Amino acid sequence: MANALDEWMSSKDEFYIPQVRDDKKPKAGLAFKSLDETYEFYNNYAKDAGFSVRISKEKKKKETGEVFWKRYICFKEGETDETWRKKKDSESTQIERERGNVRENCKAKLTVVYDGFNFVVKTFIEEHTHPLATPSRVHLLRSHRGVSDTKIKLVKKFSNVNIPLYQQFELLETQAGGHESVGFIERDLRNFERDEREKIKGHDAKMLYEYFKSEEDKDSDFFFKFEIDNNNNRMTRCFWVDSVARKAYTHFGDVVVFDTTYNTNRYAMIFAPLVGVNHHGQTTIFGCGFLSNETFDSFVWLLETWLEAMKVPSIVIITDQDQAMTKAIAQVLPNTFHRYCVWHILNKFQEKMGYFAHHNYYALFKTAIWESETVEEFEKSWYEALEISQPSSKEWFEEMYKLRGTWIPAYVKQYFYAGMSSSQRAESMHAFFKRYCSKSNSLMDFVTRFNRALAHLRHEELVADHGDLNEKPNIKLGMPMENQMVGMYTKKYFYKFQKELLESNSYMVNVTGEDENCWIYKIQKFDANSRVQTLVHDKISNLLKCNCGLFDFEGILCKHMLAFFRVKQIMQLPEYIMRRWTKFSRIGSEKFKVQDGADNSLILRHTSLFQLASKLIDGATVSEEGTQLVQKSFE
Template sequence: MSGNRQRTLGGGGQHVLDYLKRMHADNPAFFYAVQGDNDQSSGNIFWVDATSRMNYSYFGDAVLFDTTYRTNRYKVPFASFSGFNHHGQPLLFGCALMVNESESSLIWLLQTWLNAMSGRHPVSITSDPDRLVQVAVAQVFPETRHRFCKWTIFREMQEKLAHLYQSHPTFETEFKKCINETEAIDEFESCWGSLLERYYLMGNEWLQSMYNVRQQWVPVYMRDTFFGEISRTEGSKGLNLFFDGYVNASTTIQMLIKQYEKAIANWHDKELKADYDTTNTTPVLKTPSPMEKQAANLYTRTIFMKFQEELVETLANPATKIDDSGTVTTYRVAKFGEDHKAHTVTFNSFEMKASCSCRMFEYSGIICRHVLAVFRAKNVLTLPSQYILKRWTRNAKIGAVLDEHAAELPNSSRESLTVRYNNLRQEAIKYVEEGAKSIHVYNVAMDALKEAAKKIAAVKNRGPGATQGGTVVNGGGQELHATQENQMETYQSADEKKKKISELTAELENTNQRCEVYRANLLAVLKDMEEQKLKLSVKVSPINLTFPICTLQFIEVKGESSNAEESRWLWQKLWKLKIPGKVRHFIWRACNEALPPTKQNLVKRKLNAPSVKATRKPHPTYYGAVQWLTVWSLVKGKLQKSRVSNEEFELIVMHLAKVHSREELEVWSVLSWAIWNARNKFVHEGVQPCPSSIFD
C-alpha cells in the first residue's frame, strides 16, 4: 500500500458481513469490526475467531502483518495477522478486508486488532516495507520492534536489478549471503560496500533507499529481538505462509470465506498431527548427554530436532577460555578449521547465564551451539530454566499467558463484552485443567462451580442495576461498551464464610485420616518384614531363561504365553502408575519369572546349571530394556537363581489392577518391591536394612 486509495466491496462486502454476524451469534468470542457506520458493508472489515485469539495468548510474541494480498475482482487488499505455534507452523491471528488504504485506516485496523487481543502488544512485528504501515505501527505499537520482510525486499530487488541478475548470475547468491550470514555490523558494512563497488552500484537509488532503512530488515541489526524464527532463512519465505495455496490473485471476495475456512481447518489438522507425533513417538538421541534427553522430553519434535542439531555441532566447536574474572568467564568458540568465524561467549557461573555474540537465543528462542559448547566445558549437564522458552515446549498451551498483562488493560478494554468473555474463558480453562487432575479435586471443583452459579444467578436477579445499556461501535453489534462503569459488591455473609471454613476443615481432616491409614499400613508391613527376615530361605532351581550375552536379539523365554490382550492391558495400566522406575521393573520381572538377585551376589556367584533349550520367540520388551544389560552383562556362563512362581504373581497383579483404584495399586506395588528388596539384601548380602532406608 503506497497511497490513500478508496475502493468498494459491492455485494461481496455484504456477503462477508453476513458471515461474520452468523459466526459472532454462534460464539460471542468471535470478534469482528467494521470501520464506518453501523452495518455498512462498504467500509474496512476486520475479524478474528475465538481460537485465533486464544492462540495469540500463547504465541503472540512475534507477529507477521501481511498487506500484499489482492482479490482479483475488486483489487481490495486482504490483510492478515499471523505468527508461529510451538511446532514452528503458521498460526492465524486475524484478517481484514481493506477498502480504504489511508494512514488513518491502517491505524484503525491495528488498534482494533489490539483491542481484540485484550490489549497485549507483541514483542516484534514484521510487515512489508511500506511507509504508511511504518507510521501506523509506530503509533499503535511504540514499544514493539518493527521489521521489514526480507522476502518482499528480495522480490523487489529482482525487478529493480533485473539487468544485473541476467549479466551476473552470482550476484543474488552474494547479496543474500551478505544479508543473512554476516554476524557483526562492521562485517555487513564492509560486505555491502564491497558488493556495490564490485558491481558498480554506488549510484543505485533503490539500493541506497534500502541501505537507509537497513536497521529494519538486515538481521545483524535486529538479533537482540525475538522474531520466532527457528532458521536464518525463514524470514525470506514471505508473510503469507498461512494462506499460501489458499488465497491468490484470482480469489474473489465470495470465494474468500470458503478458502479462509479451508486454510484454518487444514492448518488445525497439521497442528494435531504434529502434537500426536510429539507425544507418541520417541526421537532418536545422538549423544549420551542428559541435556539431550531433557530437551527431547521438553520440546516439541520440530524444536527438539533444531536443538539436537546445535548440540551435535558442539563436538566440532570447542570452547577455549580467553578471560576469567571470577564469576564471569569469556570463551572463544570456533569450528575446527574456521578460526576466522569465531564467536565470543561470556558465562556467569553464579547466575548460570551465558551470552553469545551470534545472539541466536535472543532472536529465535533456541540456544546456540556456541553456548552449548561452553556448557559442556563447564560441565553443565542440563539446560538452565532461563534457556527453556515455554512457547517452544510441549506444554506451551497449558496455563494462561495473559495473567501478567491483565492488570495493564485499560478500563475501556475491561468494559468490552468480548474482552470480558475472553478473560473468563482463559480462567475457566485453567480451572478445568486443575480440576480434572484427580477425583477428589474434581469433586471440589464441581462444588465450587455450583456455588459460583448460584451467586451469578443471585446477582442477575437483583435487577437492571447489574447491567447497563451500551452503545454499538465499529459496526456489527460485536463490541458493546458500557455507558458507565458499574461497581458491584461481592457480598458474602458471616454464616456463608463459617460454612465454607467448616467444609474445608472437614475436607482437610478427612485427607489427614486417609494419610494416617496409609502410613499405619506401611509401618505394619515394614515391622512384619523386619520380624520375618531371619526366617526367609532360598530354594535354588535350574534357570528357565537363556540369555546369550553376545547378541541381545536372541534372548528367548521358555514357557507358554498368557492372554496377549490382557497382558497388553495390564502393562499399559502399570506403566501409567506414578511409582519409581525400579518398582515398575520389579513388577514386570516378577510376572515374567525374571527377578535377578542383587548386583553383588551376581558378581560372587557363578553356579552351573543344565542348558535350557528356548521354545519361544524373543519378546522385544526383554532385550530392549536397559536393565537387562546392566544385570546380565556381569555374568559369564550360566547362572542358577531362585525360582519365582510368575504365573501366580501375574494373576495377583491382574486381579489387583481390575478391582482396586490406581492409588491402592501404587501402594501395593511399592510395598511388594520393599519386601522383595529387603529379602534380597538379607539373603544375598547379609544386610538387614532398617525400614527408613528401604526406599533410598
C-alpha cells in the same frame, strides 16, 4: 420431389420412433389431483417419447384466482420471434452466444380442465412435427434436467473446498454412473452459480455482517468490527478473529507477520491476515481483515481494531516496506519493533543492480547481509560490495543502508523472531488460501472457504500434537541433556536442538578474557581455519550470550553455547528452555468445527443412503432376476 428432411423422416432406419406404453400416455378423461401431478405425468411421458415440455397458458377464476384451465405444450411449439431477433441484432454487433431456431410450430399438447374435484384431460395431441430425441439424448432436454436440493448442497460442499466446476460435474457423473444419469448438464451448474451470484448482489456485506453476528452469539470471545461508507452504503473495511485465534495469540503472539498482497474476491478487496508461528513451527492465524485500499488510515484502523481485540501488542511485527503501513505501525504500536522483510528487499536487488552486476556480485551482498555477525563486519563488507559491483541504482542502495537498522541481521539481533526474518510465511499462507478461495468469490463465499482452510490448519496442529504424544524422537547421543529435552520440546524443535547438540562436539572452548562483570570465551571448531565465535558469560546473571545470535533469533541453543556446557560438564539444560517450543505450550482441546452454512445432516443422510444403495446394486446386478427385482422395488 420430397426434400431431404422428408426423405430422412420417412426412413424407418434413421428416424427414431419411440415406443411408449399405453399406461404412460395421457388420454382424454384421465384425472389428476393437482397441477403438479399433471405436469409430472406429462413430463415423464415426454421423457419416454423424446421431447421437452413447456408450460403454455392458463385461465383463472376472477373471484378466487384459482386456475381452472391449463395447457402444456412441446418445447418446439410456435415459431421464432423474428421481431425479437432483429431487435437483438440491432442492439449489438457482438453476439455472445449464437442460438439457432428451436421452435418448429409443433402442435403436440396436453390441456386439462378443473371439474371441481380433479384436473381432467380435455385435449391430448400426440403427433410432433420434428424428430424426437433418442433415449441417449433425452437427458439433454430442458424439462428433464434439474439440479435437486441435495445436488445443490453437494455442489456447495465441493465449491467450499475450491473444486473447479468441471471437476464437480465429473464427480457427480462418476457417482451417478454416466452423464445421462446425473439429471442435468454442466451448463446447468454454471447457470445455478450465476443465479446465486445475482441473488446476493448488493447484499453481500449485509450477509457477512449477519454471519459475524451469529458467530458472536455462539462464541462470546468472537470479535469483529465493520466499517461502512455511508455515501455508497458499501463495506470499506472489516476485521474478525475467533476465540481460538485469540487464545493462540496469548501463547505465540510475540512475533507477528502482517502482509496485504493478496486480493481475494470479486470486489478486489485486500485480504489482510496477521499470522505467526506455533510450537510446531506451523503457521497460526491471529486475525484477518478486508481493506478497500492500502492507505495510512486503513492500516491505522486495522491495527487499532486488532489491538482492541488482543489487548496486548506484539513484541515484533514483520512487514514489507510499504510506507503507509510503516507510519501506521509507528503510530499504533510505538513499542513494537518493526522489522522489514529481508526477502522482499533481496528480491529487488537484480532490478536495482542491473543484470550484469547482479549476476557477478550479488553473492557479495548476500555474504555481507547474512554472514556478518557484527555491525563493523557488515559495514566493511557492504561498502566493499558496493565499490566492486557499482550498481545502477546507487540511490536505492543508499536508502537501504539508511534503513539497515530495520532489516540487516547484525543490527536487529537483540529481538526474538521465532525463526522468521521475512513475511514469506504470510505469503505462503496466501498460496495456501488460493487452494480454497478465488477472486470470483463473494465476501461470504470467501469467509466460508477461509473457515475451511483455517480448520485444515488447526487440524494439522492437532495431528502434530498427537504425534508428540505418541511418537518419541530417536536419541542419537544418549547425553542427559538430550534425554531431558526429548520429553520437553515438540518433535520439530527437538530435532533442531539435537542437530546443534550433535555439532557442539566438534568445538573447543578457551577463555580469552575476564573482568569484574564477565568471562569471555573463544569457541572454535578443531579445524584451525574455522570461524571463531565469541561467548560472553555474565557473572552476575550467570547467563550466556553468543555472537552468532541463534538463541536470540529462534529460541534454540546454538552449538557454541552447548559446547560451553559440555566443557563445564553441565548435564541438564538450565534457564534456556523457551516454553513456546515445548509440548506444554499447545493451546488446548478446542474443537475446530467448520460452519459453512450447508446442511451437514442432509449430506450425511445422502451419503449413507448412497452407500447402502451402491451395495444393493452391486449385489443385484450379478443376475438378471436380481436386477429386475431391485428395479421394480425402486420404481
